[in-house]
Amino acid sequence: MIDTIEAKSSNKIFNIKNLPKLLVVVLAVTIICLLFPEHEPSKKIEYKVGYNWENNDLYADRDFSVIIQKPIQYGVDSLIESQVNYAKGNLIIYKGQYVSNPLKQTIDQYLEGVKVKKSFLYSSRNIFYFLGYFILTALILGALIFYALKFFTNDFNSVKGISFLVFWPVIFSFIAFSVSNSSGLNPYLIPFCIAPIVILNFYDGKLALIIHIVVVLLSSFISGQGYEFTFLQILAGLVTVLIVNETRYWNKFFLAILIILGTYFIGHLGLALINSGSLVSNEYNVFVWLSINSLLLLLAYPLIPLVEKLFGFTSTITLAELADMNKPLLKELSIKAPGTLQHSMQVANLCESAAVKIGANSLLVKTAALYHDIGKMANPFYFIENSKGENLHDKISNFESAKIIIDHVIKGKKMAIKAKLPKVLIDFISTHHGTTRVEYFYRNQKNQEPDREFDETLFRYPGPKPTTKEQTILMLADSIEAACKSLKSPSGSDLDKLIDGIVDYKIKADQLSNSELSFKELEICISEFKSLLRSIYHVRIEYHSEKSTSQQ
Secondary structure (H helix, E strand, O other), rough: HHHHHHHHOOOOOHHHHHHHHHHHHHHHHHHHHHOOOOOOOOOOOOOOOEEOOOOOEOOOOOOOEEEEEEOOOOOOOOEEEEEEEEOOEEEEEEOOOOOOHHHHHHHHHEEEEEEOEEEOOOOOOOOHHHHHHHHHHHHHHHHHHHHHHHHHHHHHHHHHHHHHHHHHHHHHHHHHHHHHHHOOOOOOOOOOOOOHHHHOOOOOHHHHHHHHHHHHHHHHHHHHHHHHHHHHHHHHHHHHHHHHHOOOOOOHHHHHHHHHHHHHHHHHHHHHHHOOOOHHHHHHHHHHHHHHHHHHHHHHHHHHHHHHHHHOOOOHHHHOOOOOOOOHHHHHHHHHHHHHHHHHHHHHHHHHEEEEEEOOOHHHHHHHHHOOOHHHOOOHOOOOOOOOOOOHHHHHHHHHHHHHHHHHHHHHHHHHOOOOOHHHHHHHHHHOOOOEEOOOHHHHHHOOOOOOOOOOHEEEEOEEEEEEHHHHHHHHHHHHHHHHHOOOOOHHHHHHHHHHHHOOOOOHHHOOOOOOOOHHHHHHHHHHHHHHHHHHOOOOOHHHHHHHHHOO
């Protein structure tokens, strides 16, 4: 009954706890809408071919291009198109000038695209225009937020998470507004691909691409650019998501930037040829702006740690740095508990390999594996991998032994917090044993004093259970690697049987009930563990005759 009530309350359309998140979204939408240019209806100007221009001199208020259609020769229906470019401030037609057919085409196209350069930030001429922009902006940002909440519920169901999503559209809207209102700058220099490059350090390519598309669509509206601009920027973002894998390696990063620049050049060349049938002088300027755009993508590198600090994320660059064995905690572990460090390194290899096989975050789980047992430094010799032949547990009770074993999770978490490790790594320390029991000492106590009643939770880890795929992989790899050390000269079947037994125990103990890992992915991980451990223990191939003999 309580669960039903909680489910109903969680499904409410609006909850007071969601108010701050809603305010963040409304604020972001309002800021973006204030940057949109106001539309001004074209004035009714009378002009016809063959008559003189009776209006005031008409000057261009912006750079623009027109396509003029002319007959190939007199008396032939076929037309030829040519592009004519006007710079801001150029005279289009003066009062009293004869209106020819090409001039009429120029005036038609110019007046069709006339917009007031002012935005709602400086004017409030018509609230209905603002309302229209508000609705469209809310729709596109709403779609982005709902997507993120559907596929990344834990990450974005907070004020900080929502702020991260709207941060990119707001920032690039400001940039687009500033550039489009500066006479010497061109919107093609805006480095839109910075957004997916930075986001790829924290999330997958799907989210990075969707945020990029939202940013480009809004910026295209604000800067007054047409479909060609939008097409080219979305194309560049798609290529960015496909090719940018590692920003921590400078050679790969520079190569990615060169490929993005090549995409811009080839894409714009194609559009230019479609529009005019040849390259005209105005097109060369765009290539210069696109080159500057690509150079500005280098700013993505310093932006990664800034975004990381602002929103509490952990980038691949930080994870790679933390995996360095010269980091203080790992160096201290190598001195105080060298056996534990060796165990952690073996677990890290198992985790990384399994994560790669199922497409999980291999760098994250590898780094987490190196730190998951740092709490053992508090009492290193009570753990078998650090013992020097003497079993210190023989001198204390099962309750004390269990407490020391369990405390390595609690103390490890405290050490990690003190060392300011990212929360995502601290979560691995908390979950790598889930809520399992310290089975050996629990059974020892039951056997030694069968009639004595005691609190079973004294022998149980505090948890919580693992939830992510990476946390689940670490839990399994940790238990499997430790258990395999107890086998002396194991055969392949011995290893397989032990691994299957450990996985079955975790499932029966309800340790995987909250995990995102599917059964298919679990099978792939188990297969990878078996393969690697056979290599580690140099298990030779078992022939059919050997198997039948061992079974007999």
